[in-house]
Amino acid sequence: METEEIIQELGNVETELRHVQDQIKVLLERQEELYDRQSELKAVLEACTANENPDKDEDGPHSSPENWSGPFDWDSKADHLKFHVFGISAYRANQREIINAVMSGRDVLVIMAAGGGKSLCYQLPAILRDGIALVVSPLISLIQDQVMGLKALDIPASMLTSTTSKEEEKFIYKALEKGEGVKILYVTPEKISKSKRFMSKLEKCHHGGHLSLIAIDEAHCCSQWGHDFRPDYKNLGILKIQFPNVPMLALTATATQKVQYDLMEMLHIPKCVKFVSTVNRPNLFYMVREKSSVAKVVINEIAEFIRESYPNNESGIVYCFSRKECEQVAAELRDRGILADYYHADMDVNAREKVHMRWSKNKLQVIVGTVAFGMGINKPDVRFVIHHSLSKSMETYYQESGRAGRDGAASECVLFFRPADVPRQSSMVFYENSGLQNLYGIVRYCQSRRQCRRSAFFRHFSEPLQDCNGMCDNCAFSSDITEVDVSGYAKIMVSLVQDVQENDQRLTMLQLVDKMKNKHKETGADLKREAIEQLVIQLILESVLKEEFQHTAYATNAYVKLGPLAKHVLQERKTVKLEISNKQNKAGYKSAKRSLTLSGLEFKLDKLRKELSSNHGGLPHSILSAQQMSIISAQKPNSAEELEKIIGKLKTERYGSRILEEIKKFVDTDEPDDNMLNDEGSTKKPRKRQKIKKDFVVIESSEDE
Ligand SMILES: Nc1ncnc2c1ncn2[C@@H]1O[C@H](COP(=O)(O)OP(=O)(O)OP(=O)(O)O)[C@@H](O)[C@H]1O
Helix, strand or coil: CCCHHHHHHHHHHHHHHHHHHHHHHHHHHHHHHHHHHHHHHHHHHHHHHHHCCCCCCCCCCCCCCCCCCHHHHHHHHHHHHHHCCCCCCCCCHHHHHHHHHHHHHCCCEHHHHHCHHHHHHHHHHHCCCCCEEECCCCHHHHHHHHHHHHHCCCCEEEEEECCCCHHHHHHHHHHHCCCCCEEEEEHHHHHHHHHHHHHHHHHHHHHHEEEEEEEEEEEEHHCCCCCCCCCCHHHHHHHHHCCCCCCCEEEEECCHHHHHHHHHCCCCCCCCCEEEECCCCCCCEEEEEECCCCHHHHHHHHHHHHHHHCCCEEEEECCCCCCCHHHHHHHHHCCCCCCCEEECCCCCCHHHHHHHHHHHCCCCEEECCCCCCCCCCCCCCCEEEEEECCCCHHHHHHHCCCCCCCCCCCEEEEEEECCCCHHHHHHHCCCCCCHHHHHHHHHHHCCCCCCCCHHHHHCCCCCCCCCCCCCCHHHHHHCCCEEEEEEHHHHHHHHHHHHHHHHHCCCCHHHHHHHHHHHHHHHHHCHHHHHHHHHHHHHCCCCCEEEEECCCCCEEEEEECCCCCHHHHHHCCCCCCCCCCCCHHHHHHHHHHHHHHHHCCCCCCHHHHHHHHHCCCCCCCCCCCHHHHHHHHHHHCCCCHHHHHHHHHHHHHHCCCHHHHHHHHHHHHCCCCCECCCCCCCCCHHHHHHHHHHHHHHHHHHHHH
16 A cells, blocks of 8 residues: 555544544433433433322332321421421421421432522421431531521520530530430531541430431532532431431432432432422522623623612622622722622631621622622522623522522522623533533523523423513513524634634634634625624534633633534534524613513512412412512502502602501401410410511601601
8 A cells, every 4th residue: 555545544534533533422412411311201200100109109219109298296296386486387388298207207308499498397307306406517607597596596506617616515515425405406517527526426326316317408519410519528428327217308409300319329318208399489580681792881781780670778699700800890889889899719707707797787788709609698688699700500500590589579680691701611610520511501591582591490400391470581571582594604603613623723712703703804794793602602502613621821721613513514404593682782671671570560460469369368478578568468459550659669668657557457457377376275476477567666666766
């Protein structure tokens, strides 16, 4: 064989090999997707079969075929505690069943949305059962809040963390030995994995029959597939091995099927009873806003949004990508008259704590934070969560945005999306397990201008679809979107990348956009810069292009290369479409916001009517706060306009005397629930309702002055 021939054949073989490798990559990605879907479908099928044959699969994993609603021996004691100690009149969805399963000695997996009431599920059985309950929680601040809350209810709770004094530690160790003095003990996961002394005391406690239950809060931290993996959580499996007969609860707000299987395996609770509540947060309005390439414009829009929609110092969070960006955005918001401060991991603990406290006490309207401002935020009345930059996955976005509206009142979640933010995130996450796949999930969410935002969450968490009720931008106003065939532009773009690649060069996304823009000048084509950026992302999402990463001494850079399906576009075997908005200007947004408000109000009114007709005077749980509901119900609105007026008034005259009269009327005429009877048979109002009355008195007297 001639050398030339060899070289030619080698070239051909290498080209074909590359082609095969590309195909393998596509197939592997598809295999991964299919595995995910397979496990989801298996779980759904299992749940369906369990529902159809409740007697089958008695103690099988992942389902709750038993009737956990009761009756059980402890019912009246539990009801008494619920009302007299926790001040709660009625259980929320799944709480009673979870408590009963734990009381029956079963391991339990609880998946319940933020603010759903997970704590009660282990705190109440902890008091009902003899001995001491161990609660593992990831953050000291979270633990401190919980212990403080329990002590306020006269429940003997303690914590053992790096901040615990020697004296307190001694007291706790004694309590563990004797099985008395403490009912609920909170520890960080590090205590389990690093303190032999603690583990031996716990062993003694168990040996004496005093370990009542084990609760693992934020259990998704166990799984590497979860959005917040913590290495120390990996070691918690030891607890079930050491104390197999002690019921264990694993609690989290979100876990995909994969994460659920993973954490059941890691915690050694394969036969656990699983309670999954919906991920739907009907009170949250989800919206994606086009992010300008000019930083000042973005800040102006955020500031305007806060000033216009939340002029009464209503609390909010702005999430940013980096620490530096947090500081800049906070300063810029302050310049625009908004009470904002920043929070990130570079600050010392005291400074962080100070900012958190000021915000919790409403002395600060907005916290501008990185993801470090995360778990442990218990503020119930956060009215808006704005993402200045993209989250790294659907799951993190669900968690971060979910910090809004824990009190059930209407709140907004706004994500500012710009395709150019994608490579910033991708170069951070590409080394994580499924990092890119997860990132592209949230990018798809942002890129879509038609699909209901809520349905994207349902799909992600493998939950049946529910009605959005117009509570996302795409459902409220997606009529100005047209789908455009951009296959021709896609072909030009792919050829540009191919040319560069053949010359052994590299292109960043922005360089590619510039090249495309220049090409446009030559050909007279008229795709706007924003649309070109959108096209690059679309091609990455469709595997026509792909991102590749290169490390330098200072950073990791993301480059755009040909993807497995590039040839299909070049050979015109693949159509590429873009959803293009006809109204990208501000006027468009303003009118959109108006229709958003109206559609939101129609929805609220409808929900309100339903709740009023089914609540018989009790405090309704609604997208509006209980207090707002009582005021509105007293005024009997009959149209969206009337409702709008009342809500408008609530904003301006929140503490006006007429509204106070309405609150008073509501509180005074309220009928006690049946289960509000105390031991002596007399009636007692639950704490919540008393609190409203107390607020009322305080406000009334201050108005009198
Ligand atoms: N059945 C109930 N009725 C009324 N209020 C309740 C009920 N259960 C819990 N709550 C209250 O709801 C609020 C949220 O509860 P909790 O902190 O347990 O939520 P969570 O599910 O742990 O949320 P997160 O995941 O955000 O921490 C608390 O103020 C709690 O007192």
